[in-house]
Amino acid sequence: MSALExxxxxxxxxxxxxxxxxxxxxxxxxxxxxxxxxxxxxVVTLFPLGVGxxxxxxxxxxxxxxxxxxxxxxxxxxxxxxxxxxSDGSLEQIALSPYPLxxxxxxxxxxxxxxxxxxxxxxSPLLGLQFGxxxxxxxxxxxxxxxxxxxxxxxxxxxxxxxxxxxxxxxLLALLILPLYVPILIFGAxxxxxxxxxxxxxxxxxxxxxxxxxxVVGAPIACATAVRIALD
Amino acid sequence: xxxxxxxxYASPVSFFPVTRRLARGFGVAAAVFAAVGxxxxxxxxxxxxxxxxxYRIIFIHVPAAWMSMFIYAVMAGWAAVSLALNARLSAMxxxxxxxxGALFTAIALVTGSLxxxxxxxxxxxxDARMTSELILLFLYLGYMALRQAIDDPRRADRASAxxxxxxxxxxxxxxxxxxxxxxxxxxxxxxxTAAPTMAAIMLAAMLVMAFAAWFYTIAVVLTRVxxxxxxxxxxxxxxxxxxxxxx
Numbered sequence: 182m183s184a185l186e187x188x189x190x191x192x193x194x195x196x197x198x199x200x201x202x203x204x205x206x207x208x209x210x211x212x213x214x215x216x217x218x219x220x221x222x223x224v225v226t227l228f229p230l231g232v233g234x235x236x237x238x239x240x241x242x243x244x245x246x247x248x249x250x251x252x253x254x255x256x257x258x259x260x261x262x263x264x265x266x267x268s269d270g271s272l273e274q275i276a277l278s279p280y281p282l283x284x285x286x287x288x289x290x291x292x293x294x295x296x297x298x299x300x301x302x303x304x305s306p307l308l309g310l311q312f313g314x315x316x317x318x319x320x321x322x323x324x325x326x327x328x329x330x331x332x333x334x335x336x337x338x339x340x341x342x343x344x345x346x347x348x349x350x351x352x353l354l355a356l357l358i359l360p361l362y363v364p365i366l367i368f369g370a371x372x373x374x375x376x377x378x379x380x381x382x383x384x385x386x387x388x389x390x391x392x393x394x395x396x397v398v399g400a401p402i403a404c405a406t407a408v409r410i411a412l413d
Numbered sequence: 414x415x416x417x418x419x420x421x422y423a424s425p426v427s428f429f430p431v432t433r434r435l436a437r438g439f440g441v442a443a444a445v446f447a448a449v450g451x452x453x454x455x456x457x458x459x460x461x462x463x464x465x466x467x468y469r470i471i472f473i474h475v476p477a478a479w480m481s482m483f484i485y486a487v488m489a490g491w492a493a494v495s496l497a498l499n500a501r502l503s504a505m506x507x508x509x510x511x512x513x514g515a516l517f518t519a520i521a522l523v524t525g526s527l528x529x530x531x532x533x534x535x536x537x538x539x540d541a542r543m544t545s546e547l548i549l550l551f552l553y554l555g556y557m558a559l560r561q562a563i564d565d566p567r568r569a570d571r572a573s574a575x576x577x578x579x580x581x582x583x584x585x586x587x588x589x590x591x592x593x594x595x596x597x598x599x600x601x602x603x604x605x606t607a608a609p610t611m612a613a614i615m616l617a618a619m620l621v622m623a624f625a626a627w628f629y630t631i632a633v634v635l636t637r638v639x640x641x642x643x644x645x646x647x648x649x650x651x652x653x654x655x656x657x658x659x660x
Contacts, residue, residue: 339579343572347562355494356558360551361583364590371594392586403579406496410571 195280199288207296213261214296220302221254225308236313237298243312244322244373251301251326252333252362256355258297259337260344262289263408267345273412283401286408290401291339298330314373321376325369328389335393335400336361342407364392425502425642426651429436432635440632446625453618467531472618474524476626477517478542481549482584484630488556492574502638504570505645507577508560508602509637513630515553521546541595545588552580566645 207214228246229239266272275285299357305326314322340358344350372385422428454472461468477546488510495503525543526536528638559576563569 214645270514336579339575343559343576344562353555353558353562356551357555358557360548360587361579363548364583364586367590367594388590399582407572407575410568410575413568413571 183329190280192281192284195278195284196288196291198280199285200292201288202229203289203292204295217254217258217297218300218304219252220257221304222308223376224250224253227310229311239311240313240366240377243314243378244318244370244377247305247308247373248325248370249364251305251330252359252366254301255298255330255333255337256358259334259341259354259358260351262293262338262341263345264341266413272345272408273283276408276412282405282408286338286404287397287401290334290404293338294331294334298334299327302326302330315377318373318376323380325372325382325388325389328386328393329365329369332360332365332389332393332396335396335404339400339403339407340409342404345408345411354357364398365389368392378410421650423498423500423502425505425646426649428502429639429651429655430469432639436632436635436639438632439635443625443628446621446628450618450621450625453614453621458614458618459612461578464532467528470524470528470533471615472622473639474521474528475619476623477524479519479623480630481514481518481521481546484510484517485549485552485577485584486581487516489577492577493615495570496574496578501570501645502642504574505638505641506634507574508570509634509641510630511553511557511560513633515550515557517626517630518546518553522550539595541588541592544595545591548587549584550593552584572615604613617638 225246228242232238232242263272266275276282278285302323305322306314309319309322337354337358340354340361344354345358347353368385368388369407372389374380375382422431450472454469458469460466466597488507491503491510494500495507522543525546529538529543530536556573556576560569560573563572643652643655
């Protein structure tokens with residue numbers, strides 16, 4: 182491979198290029214971004230309607246509900262990550278470009294997170310209010326989501342690449358990816374719970390950060406392999 | 414001095430003829446070990462002082478739980494070999510292992526739940542082991558569903574191999590997080606280590622049953638891989654010769 186690429190440009194320009202391209206594309210279809218946030222808002226709103234409005238119960242359920250809804254919203258946005266590039270052939274061109282494919286994909290995932298995970302994290306304290314979360318609990322929720330949702334995007338990208346072009350890819354993607362989201366859900370919700378109980382949540386945040394670092398290293402490589410398999 | 418050709422049996426053509434006798438041998442061994450193990454477990458082993466007769470489900474439950482995790486590791490191992498060496502027989506082995514792994518996971522869950530009723534008073538407790546076993550079942554089902562969804566067998570091989578590897582890296586993290594979550598949410602009121610000192614005869618019965626589960630797995634997986642080879646190599650000349658001879 183390297184013999185064919187004597188002047189391979191570095192990884193960082195690749196990340197920057199893909200990030201800029203995908204951000205530009207995402208910002209040109211703002212309606213799509215809004216849909217994912219609205220989905221998050223509606224799922225969270227459904228819970229009090231289902232379980233009742235008892236304040237102590239809502240406060241106990243809040244962290245879990247907000248995190249599960251964030252997981253589902255992240256899942257909903259995943260197919261968009263590669264699907265349109267795959268169907269119009271740009272993904273093939275991206276894979277053929279001299280930049281390292283994992284770098285380009287990292288840029289795409291980062292752009293995806295900036296337009297899906299990050300707004301969701303920013304919106305979440307508002308929804309936390311509906312569940313009676315206090316200020317410092319809402320802070321733990323945002324911090325946890327900011328640390329956890331990039332991991333969701335990274336893991337989810339592997340699933341999105343594996344299911345590229347498959348019939349019923351969406352439901353299959355949920356089956357593949359949701360079990361892998363379990364640790365993030367547990368530690369994300371536990372961070373808010375620990376803050377609620379008046380304890381420091383440093384341990385939970387450390388685990389979330391460790392998961393993020395591990396998936397930053399591993400996921401782009403797995404994802405690039407999966408994209409090449411899909412393009413074969 | 415002749416060197417051993419390690420890759421001789423990596424080709425379906427040379428592997429296929431060996432599998433028949435191997436599968437039969439391991440099948441017989443599995444039946445013998447299961448008979449001895451059940452005899453030891455159900456008749457020879459004494460009644461438990463605390464749990465009565467209900468504990469005897471352990472002789473199915475524990476070997477099934479062991480196999481459920483072990484098979485996932487073996488499956489991921491074959492998946493890694495198939496990706497690294499592009500060996501299609503390795504991919505077929507991974508494909509053949511998945512249903513048996515899922516079966517043992519389901520057996521472990523069902524027997525655990527049936528055991529939980531007399532031991533804990535409930536069919537389902539959010540015990541760390543039960544929860545992680547349930548997630549393991551989801552991982553197996555996801556692997557099989559991904560294979561099913563892809564029409565091209567070569568793409569299915571490689572895509573499911575990537576998934577199996579991602580899963581096997583995540584499995585310890587999932588297990589660790591579930592254990593941590595469990596200790597956070599409920600005290601040590603529910604514990605699986607019911608018998609502090611297990612009688613030697615009980616341990617022996619369990620080990621014999623574990624061997625039976627191993628041999629069963631090998632026999633079934635070899636039989637399944639035979640079917641997969643025949644199906645996927647159906648255009649090869651040797652397969653039509655085999656089919657002619659078998660007619």
